[in-house]
Amino acid sequence: MDYFSFFGLEPKFHLDTKALKLLYYEKMKALHPDMQIGASVEHQNETLRLSAINNEAYKVLKDFHRRLKYILDTYYPGQEPPSQKLPQLFLMDMMDMNDELLELKMDFDAEKADKMKTDLQHQLHEMEAEITSKIMDKKVEGLEKEVFDEINAYLLKKNYLVRALENLKG
Helix, strand or coil, rough: CHHHCCCCCEEEEECHHHHHHHHHHHHHHCCCCHCCCCCCHHHHHHHHHHHHHHHCCCCCHHHHHHHHHHHHHHHHHCCCCCCCCCCHHHHHHHHHHHHHHHHHHHHHHHHHHHHHHHHHHHHHHHHEEEEHHHCCCCECCCHHHHHHHHHHHHHHHHHHHHHHHHHHHH
């Protein structure tokens, strides 16, 4: 079941999260087990299934990055799924960063680690701002495949950089 349809929403990249929360609570109230007393077992089971969808759909749609991933997985045009390959230039930059991370693990320098952390956070912020500007007021329906591919590349890069930040902490 499409999560946007479940809430009666048009598939969009940016949602009014307060309105989404109200829709979630309305459905949660209607699907609550106390509202199903006396209903058939089949109806209670269906209500339980819809309640699980309500929870998952809300969890996905309220979070910008999870929503992007959901849109990519659900609406990607064509027969083939999006590529899971990172752009070559990005990978070359990440090789340099991985060398720096390895050096830090062998000879920890708090100042270098803090600078690297700040640089990674800045890069993540810039990437998010760039993708957000490309999809700000766009509808999902009829969107060009190139935009989906840019979203895919953004999510792949973001995941890589987040893991790098986690490595800096641990």
